Amino acid sequence: MRSIGGYLELQLSKGEEFYPSLLKLNTGRNAFEYILRVRRYQLVHVPYYTCEVMLEPLRRLGISFQYYTIDEHMDPVxxxxxxxxxxxxxxxxxxxxQETVIRLSTQFKNLIIDNSQAFFSPPQEGVDTFYSCRKFFGxxxxxxxxxxxxxxxxxxxxxxFERFSHLIKSIDLGIESGYEDFINNNVQLSNNPVRRMSAxxxxxxxxxDYKTCRYRRNSNFMYLHDFLEAYNDYAFDASVVNGPMIYPLLSSSPNLRDKLLDKQxxxxxxxxxxxxxxxxxMxxxxxTSHLIALPIDHRYTHADMKRILNILKTTL
Ligand SMILES: Cc1ncc(COP(=O)(O)O)c(C=O)c1O
Structure with missing residues (x-):
């Protein structure tokens, strides 16, 4: 029975999730484990270019894997x-x-798409696809x-709730003050069993407000791209951007990361x-050493993007 009265709780807006009809789980890596447990694959071809936590489920289930390489378009070789x-x-x-995802989905029956970096990219029909929410939202x-x-x-x-402290600390004390908690809370996500998403x-x-979040990402991304395209060694089709995660700037110019860090x-x-x-x-x-992942998310406007560009302009 639902209780009535008592203290007031943290009040959050009521709306709809972006993927209301998909399965809701606790982490991206565990969604990968879910697929592996159901499909019972004996070997997985894993890109060299991915996060090491993706190996957790493979090791846990004792499934063999083989690395494969990607080309300069970040397509599989x-x-x-x-x-x-x-x-x-x-x-x-x-x-x-997304274009590559669509092409692969016509080529391969046994395909798993990791959309952890592509929250707004819709899943292809019949293709096992997972998303990790914390890469896009608080x-x-x-x-x-x-x-x-x-x-x-x-x-x-x-x-x-015990992995939540960085999200509330940053509101009160600023993002830097929550950083240590963010790292510790990340560690807590390792070797966590597959569970349903927490309430x-x-x-x-x-x-x-997903519409606004996506709009801001696209707008900030294109603002950076207008200037950076000429300097970017990673060439991509910008006509299809759909709420990307970051702006990837690939440059052999040294110390870019440190120069940005200097300016917080x-x-x-x-x-x-x-x-x-x-x-x-390889x-x-x-x-890994030369790709600069510039933040473009919903927290930022063109004024912030301009600040980033002003720093890069002195270096590129
Ligand atoms: C490409 C990629 N896939 C999957 C994951 C795992 O997501 P989660 O932390 O939700 O398990 C990460 C990072 O953590 C990632 O960078």
Whole structure:
């Protein structure tokens, strides 16, 4: 029975989730595990260019994997076969690779799309696809999974209030003050069992104005691209941007990251583990050390983008 009265709770807007009909799970890596447990693949082709936490489920389930390389368009170099008990895992890099996702989905039956960096890219019909919500929104965790299968795993619901501190600390004390908690809360996500999405994450995700978030991402992205295209060694089709995660600037110009950091512009590194997995001769190694992931999310306007450009203009 629902109680009436008592103290007032944190009040969040009521709305609709972006993917109301997909499965709701606790993390992206665990959505990947869910797929592996249902599909029972014996070998997974994993890109060298991905986050190491994607190996957690493979190790946990004792499934073999083989790395594959990507080309300068960040498309897979398909010089291998995907056998009937194997599958291809592909990341929709920065939310800019939907065309490749569509092409792969016509080529491969056993395909898993990692849309952790592509929240706004819709899943292709019949393709196992997962999303990680914390890469796009202020939630401690949460993942969506599309998978057509009569098999459903029976799962407990996750509880995420203990991984929430960075999200409230930053409101009171600023983003830098919450950083240590952010790191610690990330660590808590490792080796966490597959569970259903927590009520806390789901409630936050139900109150987000997705239309505005997507609009701001597209607008900020294009503002940067108008200037940076001429300097960017990563060439991509900007006519199809759909709420991308960051603006990827690939440049051999040294110290870009440090110059931005000096002015309190923080850029994430995707992904430090790739430097260990690859040799210096490999494209993935170069990408990891030279790709600058410029923030373009809903918190920012063109004035912020201009600040970023002013710093880059003195360096590029
Ligand atoms: C490309 C990619 N896929 C999947 C994940 C895992 O998502 P989650 O942290 O929700 O498990 C990450 C990072 O954590 C990632 O960068």
């Amino acid at each position: 398909l010089d291998f076969e995907v056998g009937p008990t194997e599958c291809l895992l592909y990341t929709n890099y920065f939310g800019l690779k 939630v401690p965790d949460g993942a969506y999974l599309q998978m057509d299968s009569p098999i459903r795993l029976k799962l407990e619901k996750d509880v995420s 806390l994450s789901q409630k936050i995700l139900s109150g987000i 512009i923080y850029v994430a590194s995707y992904w430090p583990n790739v430097l260990e997995w690859t040799t210096k001769m 494209y993935e190694h170069y990408l």
